[in-house]
Amino acid sequence: MTREMTGAKMVVEALKEQGVDTIFGYPGGAVLPIYDEIFLQNDIRHILVRHEQGAVHAAEGYARSTGKPGVVLVTSGPGATNAVTGLTDALLDSIPLVVLTGQVPTFMIGSDAFQEADTVGITRPCTKHNWLVKDTDKLSATLHEGFHVATSGRPGPVLIDIPKDVQFATGTYQSAKPTGSRYQPTVKGDMAEITELVAAIETAERPVFYTGGGVINSGPAACQLLRELVDATGIPITSTLMGLGAYPASGDNWLGMLGMHGLYEANLAMHDCDLMINIGARFDDRITGRIDAFSPNSQKAHIDIDPSSINKVIRIDIPIVGDVGHVLEDVLKVWKSRGRKVNREAIAKWQEQVSAWRKVNCLAYAGSEKTIKPQYALQRLEALTKDHDRYITTEVGQHQMWAAQYLNFEDPNRWMTSGGLGTMGYGFPASIGVQMAHPDALVINVAGEASWLMNMQEMGTATQYRLPVKQFILNNERLGMVRQWQELLHGERYSHSWSESLPDFVKLAEAFGAKGIICSDPADLDDAIMEMITHDGPVIFDCLVEKHENCFPMIPSGKAHNEMLMGEADTKGAIQAGGAVLV
Amino acid sequence: MSALHIKKGSTRHSAYNLRPTFSDQEERHTLAVLVENEPGVLARVIGLFSGRGYNIESLTVAEVDHTGHMSRITVVTTGTPQVIEQIKAQLGRIVSVHEVHDLTVEGDSVERELAIFKVVGDGDKRVEALRLADIFRANVVDSTLNSFIFEITGAPEKIDAFADLMRPLGLTEVARTGVAALLRGS
Ligand SMILES: Cc1ncc(C[n+]2csc(CCOP(=O)(O)OP(=O)(O)O)c2C)c(N)n1
Ligand SMILES: [Mg+2]
Numbered sequence: 001m002t003r004e005m006t007g008a009k010m011v012v013e014a015l016k017e018q019g020v021d022t023i024f025g026y027p028g029g030a031v032l033p034i035y036d037e038i039f040l041q042n043d044i045r046h047i048l049v050r051h052e053q054g055a056v057h058a059a060e061g062y063a064r065s066t067g068k069p070g071v072v073l074v075t076s077g078p079g080a081t082n083a084v085t086g087l088t089d090a091l092l093d094s095i096p097l098v099v100l101t102g103q104v105p106t107f108m109i110g111s112d113a114f115q116e117a118d119t120v121g122i123t124r125p126c127t128k129h130n131w132l133v134k135d136t137d138k139l140s141a142t143l144h145e146g147f148h149v150a151t152s153g154r155p156g157p158v159l160i161d162i163p164k165d166v167q168f169a170t171g172t173y174q175s176a177k178p179t180g181s182r183y184q185p186t187v188k189g190d191m192a193e194i195t196e197l198v199a200a201i202e203t204a205e206r207p208v209f210y211t212g213g214g215v216i217n218s219g220p221a222a223c224q225l226l227r228e229l230v231d232a233t234g235i236p237i238t239s240t241l242m243g244l245g246a247y248p249a250s251g252d253n254w255l256g257m258l259g260m261h262g263l264y265e266a267n268l269a270m271h272d273c274d275l276m277i278n279i280g281a282r283f284d285d286r287i288t289g290r291i292d293a294f295s296p297n298s299q300k301a302h303i304d305i306d307p308s309s310i311n312k313v314i315r316i317d318i319p320i321v322g323d324v325g326h327v328l329e330d331v332l333k334v335w336k337s338r339g340r341k342v343n344r345e346a347i348a349k350w351q352e353q354v355s356a357w358r359k360v361n362c363l364a365y366a367g368s369e370k371t372i373k374p375q376y377a378l379q380r381l382e383a384l385t386k387d388h389d390r391y392i393t394t395e396v397g398q399h400q401m402w403a404a405q406y407l408n409f410e411d412p413n414r415w416m417t418s419g420g421l422g423t424m425g426y427g428f429p430a431s432i433g434v435q436m437a438h439p440d441a442l443v444i445n446v447a448g449e450a451s452w453l454m455n456m457q458e459m460g461t462a463t464q465y466r467l468p469v470k471q472f473i474l475n476n477e478r479l480g481m482v483r484q485w486q487e488l489l490h491g492e493r494y495s496h497s498w499s500e501s502l503p504d505f506v507k508l509a510e511a512f513g514a515k516g517i518i519c520s521d522p523a524d525l526d527d528a529i530m531e532m533i534t535h536d537g538p539v540i541f542d543c544l545v546e547k548h549e550n551c552f553p554m555i556p557s558g559k560a561h562n563e564m565l566m567g568e569a570d571t572k573g574a575i576q577a578g579g580a581v582l583v
Numbered sequence: 584m585s586a587l588h589i590k591k592g593s594t595r596h597s598a599y600n601l602r603p604t605f606s607d608q609e610e611r612h613t614l615a616v617l618v619e620n621e622p623g624v625l626a627r628v629i630g631l632f633s634g635r636g637y638n639i640e641s642l643t644v645a646e647v648d649h650t651g652h653m654s655r656i657t658v659v660t661t662g663t664p665q666v667i668e669q670i671k672a673q674l675g676r677i678v679s680v681h682e683v684h685d686l687t688v689e690g691d692s693v694e695r696e697l698a699i700f701k702v703v704g705d706g707d708k709r710v711e712a713l714r715l716a717d718i719f720r721a722n723v724v725d726s727t728l729n730s731f732i733f734e735i736t737g738a739p740e741k742i743d744a745f746a747d748l749m750r751p752l753g754l755t756e757v758a759r760t761g762v763a764a765l766l767r768g769s
Binding site: 120121124125128129132149154182183306307308310311312 | 622623626627630634665668669672673675676677678679681
């Protein structure tokens with residue numbers, strides 16, 4: 001079906017056709033025609049954020065919690081440049097986004113016009129793909145292609161830059177063609193490699209699944225297949241920060257998160273395994289630690305939709321390019337057809353070893369009756385919210401790692417955090433995006449006070465749309481993670497890692513028309529958390545915690561998985577100067 | 584010990600054994616990249632190399648199929664085998680890239696480059712320059728009483744050799760196109 005309409009109207013039409021119900025944005029001169037069209041319709045809800053970075057993170061939260069692409073609309077120049085951090089965040093964490101930017105009219109491009117920026121140039125390295133549309137007739141096809149590229153293969157953010165004259169001009173609208181795009185990444189894995197993986201699973205004595213965000217991106221069906229495979233084989237499973245929830249934390253074979261602040265049992269299982277099955281993870285440096293000592297005795301299989309992830313940092317013996325869901329389906333089929341074999345005896349021994357490691361209880365910490373330990377706060381949060389329809393977002397820092405360690409995720413899409421880029425300021429707007437998608441759910445942003453301030457302007461958005469997001473701030477009055485590194489690697493010289501001049505968070509909440517809660521006594525914590533949960537509206541919870549707590553276990557940069565620091569006692573002299581140059 | 588039958592080159596024995604299989608030896612590869620001829624596509628390819636710290640030794644680009652709007656980018660790069668594999672995989676990720684061919688491994692290929700040289704001098708040097716040009720099958724495309732411009736086509740090494748010879752004879756300027764390359768046979 002083709003119809004004549006303005007470019008601005010095409011934008012709204014294409015969004016509707018793509019099934020978009022919510023967009024996050026901020027207007028300005030170069031997008032006024034599109035905002036006019038938004039004004040004239042009721043199908044798509046527009047959420048007015050308070051900063052374009054907030055719009056992109058909100059869209060990320062929306063996308064990550066629904067599996068649908070997040071959509072953003074911002075103006076040219078500063079609107080577009082403010083979106084850059086969010087785009088980079090989404091690129092590194094493979095979050096599908098369609099970001100629409102206004103641009104100065106085509107005849108003014110290159111003249112340093114008011115609010116002109118080379119948006120496609122600036123965002124080329126931080127998008128999966130981007131387009132500058134110079135012809136209204138090509139706009140609708142480009143919009144559809146944008147959705148296709150953002151959501152196919154390894155998902156990611158795309159940006160479509162639309163000059164104002166293209167929005168005003170009339171052209172022909174084209175509907176999306178189901179097979180219209182040349183971009184068709186491989187989804188089915190190679191059967192020979194899959195069979196080789198199954199053969200390895202059949203004989204392995206110490207196998208481990210190492211899973212990542214790719215499982216969640218692949219969708220709920222992929223998570224289901226993963227669960228089936230893990231439970232049928234009895235193979236222990238760990239996950240990256242991005243993959244939490246793909247396999248339930250209550251599952252028998254769950255090892256917990258791995259990596260720099262991962263669990264003892266997870267890291268040792270990775271180090272000692274004889275078969276590592278990487279599913280949708282990418283051997284990030286937070287995971288591998290020292291590359292040349294990474295899992296030295298294992299054969300490694302890697303399932304990934306992005307061929308460039310395979311053999312990028314770690315040499316792979318069984319590479320499988322394909323979508324996790326498709327590949328796991330085939331793995332299960334082949335494994336079943338060959339008689340569901342595993343090396344039961346060896347695996348039972350391996351499970352015993354894992355149990356022994358678990359008994360070390362690496363998450364133990366020194367409790368306190370006087371001050372709230374951040375770990376305790378999260379344990380209480382977990383206990384009091386786990387039966388709710390709950391979604392968690394986080395900021396970046398110690399609190400993020402503690403949240404990953406102490407909160408349990410039973411299902412995918414319930415955990416939204418900035419993994420690859422580590423963007424302070426992500427969690428609050430992300431919680432807004434999640435709450436938009438799940439109006440009745442309990443959405444909690446586990447925050448550090450410093451990160452939270454980075455996008456605190458979004459309080460306005462939360463109150464305007466009556467979004468009952470809970471901002472659970474573990475306030476240590478420190479840039480805690482920075483402080484921890486300074487303590488361990490820089491001779492306790494705490495250069496600029498203090499959070500000075502903090503606001504009174506209760507008054508701040510009230511100033512925005514929200515509720516504020518402050519708590520500093522462990523004895524009051526449960527009641528305070530209950531008050532937060534039961535309040536029907538946005539809450540800022542200022543949880544004053546132990547100021548100098550360190551996050552353990554920790555694999556210092558440049559160390560191997562079996563060189564984990566388990567607590568304060570281990571830190572003396574454990575970290576060499578060499579680690580300090582790594583990030 | 585594991586009962587696994589592990590393929591040669593696996594990382595099983597020690598991570599330190601990675602070295603021999605993950606070779607440090609730098610190799611020179613010629614890649615042919617077929618791309619959608621759209622604005623910014625060259626910037627995407629070049630940005631990939633600069634952003635990820637890969638080398639570009641030579642780069643040529645031109646539209647090769649006007650109706651299909653396809654351009655061919657020939658890029659000569661150096662790196663360890665692992666880096667070369669990454670470069671190819673990363674190029675393949677670019678949405679506007681249709682095909683990536685590694686002409687260095689896919690078979691015998693023919694590489695040609697065109698260069699023009701300005702050589703200024705008189706007397707014996709001028710005569711010698713002309714004589715060498717003849718040996719190298721370089722053409723004189725412009726001449727004044729004290730200068731020549733030579734045009735030469737060939738593999739990059741031949742052009743390098745010609746440049747070396749011309750330098751003492753008054754070489755003042757060089758313009759090179761970069762490598763164009765095709766696989767031999769059908
Ligand atoms: C935008 C940004 N700037 C700087 C950093 C570096 N950084 C990582 S964690 C951290 C401290 C975070 O402090 P806070 O939010 O209070 O969390 P805490 O570690 O205290 O729990 C900083 C500055 C970052 N990750 N992101
Ligand atoms: Mg803090």
